[in-house]
Amino acid sequence: MAFDLDSLNDRQREAVLATEGAVLVLAGAGSGKTRVITSRIAHLMRNRKVPPEQILAVTFTNKAANEMAQRVKVMAPGSGNGSAGRPLICTFHALGVRMLRRTIQHLGYRPNFVIYDDQDQLQLVRGLMEDGVFESDWMQPKDALFALQAARGQGLAAADLLRDEHEPDRRLGRLLAAYEDTLRRMNAVDFEDLLRLPLRLCREHPVPAREFLGQFRYLLVDEYQDTNHTQYDLVREIARPHGNVCVVGDDDQSIYRWRGAEPENIKKFERDFAGVHTVHLEQNYRSTDIILKAANQVITHNADRKPKRLWGRQGEGAPLEWLEADSERQELEAVVNHLRSLRLRRDAKLSDFAILYRSNHQSRGIEELLREEGIPYNLVGGTRFYDRREVKDALAYLKVIANPDDEVSLFRIVNFPRRGIGRTSQTKLADVAAHQGRPALQIMAEAGRYADFAGATGQSMQHFAELVTRYRRRFAEGPLGATFRELLAEVGFHRALEKEKTDAKSREKTVGLIYELEQATDHFGRTREEPSLKSYLEHIALFAMPQDTDERDKPLVTLMTVHGAKGLEFPYVYVIGMADEVFPNKRALDEGQEEEERRLAYVAITRARRALVFSMARARKRYGETLRQRPSRFLLEIDPALFAGPAPGAAGAAHPGHQEQKTKEARERFFENVRKLRETGQGGPG
């Protein structure tokens, strides 16, 4: 869309024109949020003549960043006062890496640092907990890592926890201290470090920090409700000198609390920044009135939210639909039949349809059925390419070569493919390294000197160390892709994988995976300006997305979780498995997260443009036993009159005779809810 202030609505224009000072844009679902952000950037450049390189827009996903950059390019081609620069549009983490690339040595790291992902982190925590300082029955490493992440995400340091009066917290503090020390020793950073270290730099080394951040005089933050504590502090640091900061978010779409997002940052923003100019975007350009009504009715049941109400001009549209069946199989068959007939009736493309669900495992049944029925689909989510064990193993070689101090990666591959360095030798190696305070790879290089590593094992260790050194040189000189291929061939990577897979199918798949990786590496080496090993690894850590080549143009039905659907829209949306304790999820309810689940339902509903269908099976098999299911509590919050035919809770399909009676009951329950809300001063659904 071209840049045109006149085509914006009043509120949108207000958000675009308020370029100076602190601006909070509360953007409801489908209210043209991205359009506002990109128009704002275009306006700054074209009308206010701000040099592009002074503009910084941060997002949470690369996808959002790319999309935004693309749209800015279209809106403001070659503008920016004749200068050739472009605004920086990237994720928080990419910004952090950019900053650390030039400054990390101030914080005691070397510039060849590597980035640890979740698996690396977990491996590290496992190692620390096995070292015996922590009782084995204390916590699962997974839970410990989670607790540790939560603490760090809140900006806490090990010292803060060590000071705590509760012993469990102090113990966590000891683990955190060990974790952070080890990371530093291995010259590795985790994702949270990509935010925390820049912040620390601002506080401890303001001169180099300003040198980098000082260039940005206009800051924009997308999906602001998803920021965590550290990100909030970082936003404050960046905006401090000029105060020109515009944050765009929606507290009703905050669905990432469980991983540290603090939607309270919206309130904090209003408190901490002077003279905040708040703009509400409530006009929805996406959905029909019935869909918006349903969304409003559900979300109004949340107590702690900024009051707002979506409205649209798309007309009333088709009523909601409710499919209820006896079994999961029948539920999904009903969905597929419905999809087929809707497609014919509306002459729609398969890519106009999305089937959403609460959790990933629910995709299995629908996938099976779609395959049987010959309906092509695109499953989004699941295990990502770069998370596959085989791919991670291959990349671990590169990580060790880039940074020989990375011992998590080192131990991952030290005996894969097999080279006779078994568990016992590895433990000894780790002990010697810890005892001497020297990197394990160095010990390996000198293995001959140690009685422990006499014979074949020592030889093998020296050989491995030599391989790493040799390839470090080769990667520095030779082409990335070819060198990588030679490396894998030399260590016998393919052979080892083939040996390990017994059936032909998985063998084929694995080999294909590694081939794909080699291709991708080669492509990077050929097309990048800086095709170094270091930048390749950085690229993988930061930008490697679920091999998402945007398949939305292809004729495929989209299958994904509601989380995955955030930010997207589809003409026709099915939300399957709408049973209570499935959606809302049982475990989330147990943890008191009903409101977050409701926001998730709100996100699901607001994805639909023209038609919205919910479905449920009355019985579900769980771990062998059969459970009876009731409709999701969220569906009972929707006025039954918005549904075509029987509404959820009416149980119409099973007992046609009682249908009218049950519908009446559902209606009464609905207005009962409305009354309750009025009494508590929340305002009722409309």
Next chain:
DNA sequence: GACAGAAGAGTTTTT
């Protein structure tokens, strides 16, 4: 070090 059988877990996920 390979393999079989037991035991345990079983939301959401980007960077």
Next chain:
DNA sequence: CTCTTCTGTC
């Protein structure tokens, strides 16, 4: 029930 991870044996 099903998939993953751990444990113990040869």
